[in-house]
Amino acid sequence: ALLTHVKLECKCHGVSGSCEVMPPFHKVGDILKEKFEGATEVHTKQVGSHKLLVPKSSRFKPYTAQDLIYLLASPDFCDRDPQHGVFGTSGHQCNRTSPAMDGCELLCCGRGCKFPWCCAVRCKQCRHLVEMHNCR
Structure with missing residues (x-):
């Protein structure tokens, strides 16, 4: 959420200036909320000697490295x-x-x-x- 929306923004303050690389806090919050609402529930599946995380239901979309996933539903x-x-x-x-x-x-x-x-x-x-x- 942070890395994909980082941009260098410099502002003049008196004698010296300062630069920020963080996106606005509300922007990060909006991104995380969107990811939370689209999170995929997964379970572990043994494939040979490896354990994989797979969507719990075939109705769920396949997830990517940028998606949020969870093992247990919130109460x-x-x-x-x-x-x-x-x-x-x-x-x-x-x-x-x-x-x-x-x-x-x-x-x-x-x-x-x-x-x-x-x-x-x-x-x-x-x-x-x-x-x-x-x-x-």
Whole structure:
């Protein structure tokens, strides 16, 4: 991800200049995310005296040296699994309008959210209206 996107960029700062060869951090993040989403699950296969990593399913594309591969699938963090230390997302507070990781759609793993409570305001003038959503 780094080596294929390295470019020399020099900037003048006062008397001396400086040069960078690293691509922007967000560019590296985007590349790694794309590779993660297209990663191939593999298993070992004994061929003679050698062990090879082959795609677990024939539906998976053959991988190259630039692809990410994995032997074990990640645990499902959506559902509670105390044996593996996974607390699940049920009950977590989420942002109903956010498309990011704190948003109800992603954080609640597609289960949606609920509006569990509302408040009684006992003041002459209400200054903040707070709407909280939790994962189902």
